[in-house]
Amino acid sequence: MDDDRRLSYFCLGVGIGVAVGFLFAPKSGEETREMIRSRAEEGKEYLRRRGEEWKDSATEMVERGRTAINRQRDQVSAAVDAGRQAYRETVAGETD
Numbered sequence: 001m002d003d004d005r006r007l008s009y010f011c012l013g014v015g016i017g018v019a020v021g022f023l024f025a026p027k028s029g030e031e032t033r034e035m036i037r038s039r040a041e042e043g044k045e046y047l048r049r050r051g052e053e054w055k056d057s058a059t060e061m062v063e064r065g066r067t068a069i070n071r072q073r074d075q076v077s078a079a080v081d082a083g084r085q086a087y088r089e090t091v092a093g094e095t096d
Contacts, residue, residue, distance in 0.1 A: 022032065 027035065
């Protein structure tokens with residue numbers, strides 16, 4: 001609950017800061033709009049780059065998981081084969 005209130009206060013503070021910034025902006029309306037547009041584009045580009053980084057990171061983690069699963073599967077398969085072989089040798093030894 002405390003974190004929700006902090007986030008709400010933070011968002012309120014950002015909103016008030018933006019409003020005050022617009023009121024006291026030393027630039028004309030057109031310049032201010034262009035600056036906002038430019039910053040929004042920068043933000044979109046930043047998020048796109050971060051999204052690609054996250055995607056690459058997730059892909060790498062999935063690949064590592066896949067490799068680990070395959071390695072475990074191979075080890076289990078080898079253990080099962082070794083167990084079968086030991087069983088065959090034991091059964092063959094008892095019948096001799």
